[in-house]
Amino acid sequence: MIKGIIFDLDGVLVSTDKLHFEAWKKLAQKLGIHDFTHEDNVRQKGVSRMESLEVVLEKTDNKYSAEEKEEFAETKNCYYVEMLKSLDSEAILKDAKEALIMLRERGLKIAIGSVSKNAPIILERTGLIDFIDEVSCGLDITRSKPDPEVFLVAADKLGLSYKECLVAEDSKAGIIAAKAANMKTLGVGPDHMNLDADYQSETLLSHVDWEEILSKN
Ligand code: G6P
Ligand code: MG
Numbered sequence: 001m002i003k004g005i006i007f008d009l010d011g012v013l014v015s016t017d018k019l020h021f022e023a024w025k026k027l028a029q030k031l032g033i034h035d036f037t038h039e040d041n042v043r044q045k046g047v048s049r050m051e052s053l054e055v056v057l058e059k060t061d062n063k064y065s066a067e068e069k070e071e072f073a074e075t076k077n078c079y080y081v082e083m084l085k086s087l088d089s090e091a092i093l094k095d096a097k098e099a100l101i102m103l104r105e106r107g108l109k110i111a112i113g114s115v116s117k118n119a120p121i122i123l124e125r126t127g128l129i130d131f132i133d134e135v136s137c138g139l140d141i142t143r144s145k146p147d148p149e150v151f152l153v154a155a156d157k158l159g160l161s162y163k164e165c166l167v168a169e170d171s172k173a174g175i176i177a178a179k180a181a182n183m184k185t186l187g188v189g190p191d192h193m194n195l196d197a198d199y200q201s202e203t204l205l206s207h208v209d210w211e212e213i214l215s216k217n
Contacts, residue, residue, distance in 0.1 A: 005103055005166050006151055016087070023079040035059060053076070087122065095205035112137060146173040186201065188201055
């Protein structure tokens with residue numbers, strides 16, 4: 001029986017996935033890479049900052065030292081954090097808050113499972129923190145999705161067994177991670193059909209059969 005839902009953050013509850021894309025594009029341009037595309041960005045979803053940088057650097061023949069790479073990742077994060085300064089509840093995706101309220105009313109525990117180290121700032125700025133029981137984020141883990149660590153930590157924080165949790169995700173890496181954690185999966189967002197999740201829906205409420213999901217043993 002599902003007793004807890006673990007939500008990815010970027011692209012599941014908030015539209016910050018678009019800001020990540022903008023910030024990476026800006027860094028790419030600074031490095032003389034002008035063909036960084038949406039498809040490249042899709043491969044960055046759910047993976048850590050340093051691994052996301054490698055997706056950008058695949059587009060150039062230039063070789064960079066570890067120090068330079070650290071500096072590039074820091075520069076991208078500065079662009080991103082600057083964008084987050086104007087973030088507010090408008091960034092919450094359609095149905096997200098309503099779904100959190102409905103699930104909590106039904107007695108489910110709610111956690112965040114995001115590789116982002118900026119997750120706490122985003123939860124504060126959007127006000128979503130008030131609808132969540134526990135946060136497992138980039139500050140709690142050493143391995144990014146598709147490793148299951150971030151979801152295992154979330155379930156541990158909720159005090160639930162792994163098979164009592166369902167993960168809502170918009171990335172392939174996240175769905176692989178959740179399955180590796182022995183959790184049920186709900187694929188959401190524009191790419192939900194391609195994520196190979198147990199359940200799939202564009203948004204978190206209108207097209208999700210929560211009755212069916214929550215009634216399964
Ligand atoms: C999430 C996003 C990724 C991002 C990662 C690290 O998983 O989907 O695109 O690279 O977080 O985010 P951060 O805010 O720590 O750079
Ligand atoms: Mg995501």
